Amino acid sequence: MFKLTPNFKKLAVVFALSQIISAQSVLAAETMHDKLIVAHRGAPAYLPEHSLASKTLAYGMGADYLEQDIVLTKDNVPVILHDHYLDTVTNVAQVFKTRAREDGRYYAIDFTLAEIKSLNLTERFNRETGKAIYSGRFPLWQSTFKVPTLVEEIELIQGLNKSTRKNVGIYPEIKAPAFHRAEGKDISKIVIEILAEYGYDDKTDAIYLQCFDWNETQRIRNELGYKGKLVQLLAENSWGEAPNVDFDYLKTAQGLADIAKIADGIGPWMTQIVPEFDANNQPIITDLVKNAHENGLQIHPYTFRQDSLPKWAKTQEEAMQLFLYDIGVDGLFTDFTDVAVKFVENHQ
Numbered sequence: 001m002f003k004l005t006p007n008f009k010k011l012a013v014v015f016a017l018s019q020i021i022s023a024q025s026v027l028a029a030e031t032m033h034d035k036l037i038v039a040h041r042g043a044p045a046y047l048p049e050h051s052l053a054s055k056t057l058a059y060g061m062g063a064d065y066l067e068q069d070i071v072l073t074k075d076n077v078p079v080i081l082h083d084h085y086l087d088t089v090t091n092v093a094q095v096f097k098t099r100a101r102e103d104g105r106y107y108a109i110d111f112t113l114a115e116i117k118s119l120n121l122t123e124r125f126n127r128e129t130g131k132a133i134y135s136g137r138f139p140l141w142q143s144t145f146k147v148p149t150l151v152e153e154i155e156l157i158q159g160l161n162k163s164t165r166k167n168v169g170i171y172p173e174i175k176a177p178a179f180h181r182a183e184g185k186d187i188s189k190i191v192i193e194i195l196a197e198y199g200y201d202d203k204t205d206a207i208y209l210q211c212f213d214w215n216e217t218q219r220i221r222n223e224l225g226y227k228g229k230l231v232q233l234l235a236e237n238s239w240g241e242a243p244n245v246d247f248d249y250l251k252t253a254q255g256l257a258d259i260a261k262i263a264d265g266i267g268p269w270m271t272q273i274v275p276e277f278d279a280n281n282q283p284i285i286t287d288l289v290k291n292a293h294e295n296g297l298q299i300h301p302y303t304f305r306q307d308s309l310p311k312w313a314k315t316q317e318e319a320m321q322l323f324l325y326d327i328g329v330d331g332l333f334t335d336f337t338d339v340a341v342k343f344v345e346n347h348q
């Protein structure tokens with residue numbers, strides 16, 4: 001029988017270890033980019049937003065974080081939907097004709113998980129015309145997709161992290177917390193309990209929890225005691241994203257200093273950083289990024305879409321060059337994870 005000499009054994013162990021270490025460092029290098037690429041609703045440029053298929057594709061494209069928008073069902077189950085309505089991404093209006101509210105909308109909160117699971121999820125469409133919002137994307141009503149629960153999605157991502165030995169993070173958003181509370185439901189509390197169950201509960205974990213509602217962001221930190229990274233999203237007051245929140249104030253140096261006492265970053269709209277280009281074709285840059293960085297806040301603006309760019313940009317690359325490397329934001333939300341990953345990897 002072949003027998004290893006002690007020295008040969010030692011060499012073999014060293015060799016095996018070096019293989020493990022180099023494999024790990026390759027994987028670690030692949031896991032996180034110097035600029036965070038957040039897969040906005042998965043890979044909606046290619047597959048219906050927030051379907052597990054869309055998340056899997058974005059994962060495979062090399063996203064650093066995958067985004068979840070969270071609303072509650074009637075039976076208090078967090079599900080992944082961008083709006084708290086079902087009628088712009090599912091066939092709810094056909095299946096449950098009589099269940100719209102007076103405003104004609106179908107609210108996720110009026111349906112049980114079993115009812116929502118009976119619906120087909122599809123590409124986002126205009127509920128008046130029935131036509132796709134982005135005509136060049138995945139065709140309407142093709143194949144079969146379902147609205148996922150938060151747990152299903154976390155288990156998908158953690159499962160992929162195990163099988164691919166990566167550490168791709170989650171970027172959940174608590175949607176419309178004031179609306180949920182008016183309906184008698186504490187969405188943040190329910191979501192935070194699930195996050196803790198799956199190991200997302202401190203700043204070293206691969207998670208950013210985001211919310212537009214500044215009152216809720218403070219409540220999540222102070223009253224609910226959440227210790228993970230928090231991102232305060234910034235809207236415009238005119239959008240009606242969060243009642244009793246003054247985004248004009250939050251965008252000021254003083255507002256950002258207030259945010260920095262609670263949160264780790266901000267998620268502004270791109271236009272809040274570059275409102276427009278001047279007559280000499282130079283970008284007008286607000287002091288939002290400078291003020292946020294001076295307060296130690298990270299900045300992840302939304303949303304970079306090759307098929308829906310600001311009018312000053314011809315390509316997503318041009319917009320990413322300006323934001324990521326000229327202005328110096330720390331990451332971005334994109335519908336095109338593949339385009340963003342390729343761009344930042346070519347920069348490293």
Ligand code: CA
Pocket residue numbers: 067068069173
């Ligand atoms: Ca979102």
